[in-house]
Amino acid sequence: MSSRFIWHCRNNPKRELWFAWWATVVFYNFFTVSFFILSHTQPPANPALDAQGAAQWFEKNHYGILLGFAIMFLVTGMTAPQNALIAYSMRRMSITPAFGYSYLVLYSLSAVPGMLLLCIVLTVGALRPDRKPELQQWLFDLAFLSYVGTMGVFLIGSLVWMLAILIDKNRVFPKWFGYLNLCNALTEVVVSPAWIFHNGVFAWNGLIAWWIDMVVFGVYTGVFITLLRQMIIREDFGTGPLPDLPREAAS
Amino acid sequence: MTQTARADARVRFVPGQPDMWAFVLFETLVFTSYFVVYLLFRTQHHELYLRAQAGLDLQIGVFNTICLLSSSWAVARCVQASRHGAYRSALTNAFLTVFFGFVFLVSKVLEWARQIRMGNGFTANEFFQHYFFLTSIHCLHLLIGFVVMGVVVYQLLSPKRRSQELVETGATYWHTVDFLWVLIFSLLYVVR
């Protein structure tokens, strides 16, 4: 079994693509553990908490935050292969390379304000449990708002991918996935009231702004990971339409 | 070419791209979840919602609905005309569709301005949170609809490009915008 794996690592012409795909899958696993299980940052904390409440939230999740985000500081580089693979998928399409490069740049810059800032700020918050509660609340707000509220990159990035898929003649992705990108882009619009409300369904932890948005995002992510896998299997390194999935690999 | 053969095969099942129908289904599901949330909170604060709803003018809602229904009728005629090769008529109907959509948009913006002047802004109370959210996100879909109709017009304009599938796909999207409005209208304006 392992010798077959080693043979693939050495000789499979698609090994670079598989590396990128596996990096994506592994990253999302780390992300889930770090955000959902360890730090309890997802589902998000309550924006209606007062300064004392925010300070207590930090105390309750002290080790989860520090360890969970240490893991993120180690592995965030894995977002690069994911963006590279998606950019590559657009290069495989019959469209101008500008689409792929746009996506690559957009998503490369997204991680710093959109995710790492939260990790850094919450780490700083948890670092000194005896900090003044008002300061803890300031860090609390900065973290969650920057994470939930960095919308533009994902909005425009999804639209770029959508456009690419709809115009593409090489059938790299099905058209319905192009439309799903529109759904994902719209979640960035739906989340914008989070900048206004401290409670209710439109707050950063609200039923509409977070829970329903998360379902759409979760579906979207699961779908594109699957479609990327199918793309790699179908890849023929040509420039024409991508062939269909071979019968055996379809299941 | 296999591309067109497959496309022809699909035309037999549904008008336009089946992919668009998948999108319609998904968006409808998402909107349904928004409606469920609205209804949930409405039953919890019935009094508040009833009072706030009194601020909405039912007549404007009816006018909006008539606008969009007319636009749907226009886009249906557009598809019919395009099927029979009457591209001039199809184009006219496409422009008519956009016209009705535009009237809807202007009316909505005026209504929002009026509500805000009356003191019922986005943050006024729970009902108006939902009102502005639902109508805004619907208007966004309408604006996207203009882009879609732009694609349809682009297809109809040039004999080389005319793809009946794309025209029907665009029409499907437009009907969805209308359909969603009818649901929003019923929920926000009618159900009291």
Added chain:
Amino acid sequence: MRRTDGELILFWTLPATGLIWIAAFFLFPGFVHPMSPTMSAAAVAAFYRENTGRIRVSMILFNWFCVCLIPVLMLLVVQMRKMAHRTPIFSYCMVACAAGGPAIFLLANLFWLLAAFRPERAPELTQMYNDLAWVTFTIQVPYLIMQSVLLALAIYCDRQARPVFKPWVAHFNLLVAAALAPAAFTGLALGGPMAWDGLLPFWVKNITIAIWIVVMGVVIAQTIRRQRVESEVAA
């Protein structure tokens, strides 16, 4: 025909960048003998009050020149394109990573400058900015680690008669990635070898980065020189 005009100019920005960074590094009073996370708010405020000039100058210098590594990273990307890879995935990854490091460092830089902006403010506020700056600076390793891993992978996958880089460059980069990894965990300790002024997150991380710059600089220079000789011979 390969377009190589300007390659050497870009390359020589590397030693220039190195000199500026080293100068700024020693100018900032908080690096040589790194500030401890256990400093009280009053001590931190005093530090910023007493050293405002040096802090501002060094951090402004860093702010100007912190992105200077990017052109050199792009020289690496250009070399990666020459490797015997089936797809451009590795070079795309490298491009994606190159933006990350400087962006994170800029954040840290901004926090330091912020901390020094109103030294007379409440000490807890200055301490918070200082915390933000130090944590951001110390944890900035994810993209650096990925760059090194990518380079190593790319070199391992480069199977041709004359690979662009020799295998030891790959091994070296894996070592670099391993050396940088502990810095990610600095949040877990306020003192000792894992704190942001400790052995691993500060000394090992920064010295490793310096060594990487020097070694990769030499490797790139040799590679460019070899390629120029080869293209002259071919012409």
